Amino acid sequence: MKSPDTYDAIYSVVLSIPAGTVATYGQVARIAGLPGRARQVGYAMRTLPADSGVPWHRVVNAAGRISPRRDPDGEWLQRKLLEAEGVEFSGYDRLSLGRYQWEEE
DNA sequence: TTTATGGCTGTCA
DNA sequence: ATGACAGCCATAA
Numbered sequence: 001m002k003s004p005d006t007y008d009a010i011y012s013v014v015l016s017i018p019a020g021t022v023a024t025y026g027q028v029a030r031i032a033g034l035p036g037r038a039r040q041v042g043y044a045m046r047t048l049p050a051d052s053g054v055p056w057h058r059v060v061n062a063a064g065r066i067s068p069r070r071d072p073d074g075e076w077l078q079r080k081l082l083e084a085e086g087v088e089f090s091g092y093d094r095l096s097l098g099r100y101q102w103e104e105e
Numbered sequence: 106t107t108t109a110t111g112g113c114t115g116t117c118a
Numbered sequence: 119a120t121g122a123c124a125g126c127c128a129t130a131a
Contacts, residue, residue: 006128025113029126036126038113043128046112059112067112074112 009033010044017058020086021102022095024062031104042067057081064097 009032017023023031025038034040045056046069057078061067066078079089089095 026115029113034126036114037128039111039126040113040128042112047129056112061112062114069112071112078112 006032006034006040007044010041011052011054014045014054014056014059016105017055017102019055019058020100022058022060022064022082022087022097022100023102023104024064024097025059026062027102027104028059046070055081058085058102060095060097064095064101066093 010028013028013032014023017028025041029035029038029041032041041059045054045059048054048056066075069075075093079093082095083089087095087100
């Protein structure tokens, strides 16, 4: 792999997101020390090992929505997982960022 | 190696 | 609110 530290930092941040809250890709990227690399965070999620134990569902895009990924079922799964943590959705995939967005330490 | 694509973001029309 | 553009750069072919 190219930079293990990068992924490690990303995972670490995502793992730090409290249940019932969400964070944006850009936010995670910045906290992980990767400003402007939100996309790479998304890639990190995409290539996530199924057994990584990373709560990727707590990461949403800047609009407070679930990003349309390649696997249509994941979108549904993510919403379900978030609802299970107490996050309310306004529409099919929308949620109140102002209320659930994670405030980093 | 080069190219294309992508779970994004912020700005502007 | 929606759509187009331009940066960011790792992964896949």
